[in-house]
Amino acid sequence: MKIGEVEFENNVFLAPMAGVTDRAFRELCMEMQCGFAYTEMISAKALFYGNKRTRDMFLASPKEGPIGVQIFGSDPLIMAKACDFFNDNEQIGVVDINMGCPAPKIVKNGDGSALMKNPLLASKIVKEVKKASLKPVTVKMRIGFDFDNINVVDFAKSMEQSGADAITVHGRTSIQMYSGKANWDIICQVKKAVEIPVIGNGDIFAAEDANAIFNKTKCDGIMIGRGAMGNPWIFSQIRQYMEKRSVRYPTPRERVDVCIKHYNKSIYYNGEDRAVKEMRKHIAWYIKGLKNSKEIKDKINYEKYSENVFEILDKYKCLL
Structure with a gap:
């Protein structure tokens, strides 16, 4: 699988998770045959104002290879300015824009999944980041903000037209947070609607789930979040299952x-x-x-x- 000119070991990725996907955990997952790993989400505004702790969040270990860095914010120019920190960094392979985080403290500032309620602003952000970035630019989104506003198909097409090189779709609304069941049918609709790679996300807790979402959605890759917490073996297990080998579970x-x-x-x-x-x-x-x-x-x-x-x-x- 490729995004832009970046080619991956395999198409099973580790999702960006706040407070979870630091260097230590990413490195461990890569040792377990994860294809690509993302940083915790990083505030573009904090980077802009020179916060050192924030800069440390996109340091990669030598064992990781290129990583994906995920940024969040809602000011197009500040989001674009964040690329100054990444363009000359060989450890960073992809810049991902967070348009899916449902956390109230993120949403109330108009960031994360709140951007799905403002497609014009979301489009402007992607255009500005794309102009500024020397790395491929991707967008992570939900299926909509709530059940009355499931707009992911049109939103994904808009992100593609704005220059996104790939998109990730988590099959829940923002209001759902992580409750209920992920809607893989809508991910399938998105896959049919765009030409760029689509990565499916949501409810992948075992190798069988990975196989099921690939078959259901025909997506180009999958991204695992909660399913990897305390379970970095899931990446090697998926590889074993896909290669029709015996799946090995840890004692x-x-x-x-x-x-x-x-x-x-x-x-x-x-x-x-x-x-x-x-x-x-x-x-x-x-x-x-x-x-x-x-x-x-x-x-x-x-x-x-x-x-x-x-x-x-x-x-x-x-x-x-």
């Missing part, structure tokens, strides 16, 4: 081992203090469904030092 001990590996990567890239805080949610995802997982999660959430967390996890692993 409980392997789940803890990879959790520890992830934790060490987080310390390396983020530092001890930040890793201890940010890995709490990841640990909960890794051990979800295992015996005594709530008790272990609660103990870890009180710990302030990684060495104590590792001791808890090592002891826990021996009980599995």
Whole structure:
């Protein structure tokens, strides 16, 4: 699969997720045969005003290869200005524009999925970013803002006409957030309506789901978000399933081992203090469904030092 001149190892991507897809997690997913990975969504306005923490968010590890950087905002000129940070960066392969985030704090500022209510502004943003960017420009969207305004087919055609090199469609409305069921039928309609690559997103939690969405939508690629949380194996499992090989699932001990590996990567890239805080949610995802997982999660959430967390996890692993 290609977007612009960027060619990917395979067409199963890791979705941009705030507070989740940092370097440590992206690198781990790439090791598990993810085809391409996106940063957390990055505020174009924060970049414009020189926020250092924001700049650090699009640093890539040497093991990742090119990454996709996702920006959000609603000022076309500031969105375009963000490309100054990416154009000469060989680690960045694609600039994605967020028009799908349903978080209230994003939507209330007119950003993210709120742009689906303003197609003219959305079009202007894509045109300005496309003029400024030396990288392919893509757009991630929902099927509409709410059930009374499901406009994704026309919206996608407008984004294509404005210069987008590819689009990703999450099969829910903004109001749905992550509830209900993703509508893959509408993704199929979008695929038929545009010439540029379409990436399907929503409700892909297993290799069988990946096969089903490909068959249903005929999309060019898929993007996995929540299905990868605590489950980076999903990428290799999809590859195994598509190649008609036996799908291998990790044992409980392997789940803890990879959790520890992830934790060490987080310390390396983020530092001890930040890793201890940010890995709490990841640990909960890794051990979800295992015996005594709530008790272990609660103990870890009180710990302030990684060495104590590792001791808890090592002891826990021996009980599995």
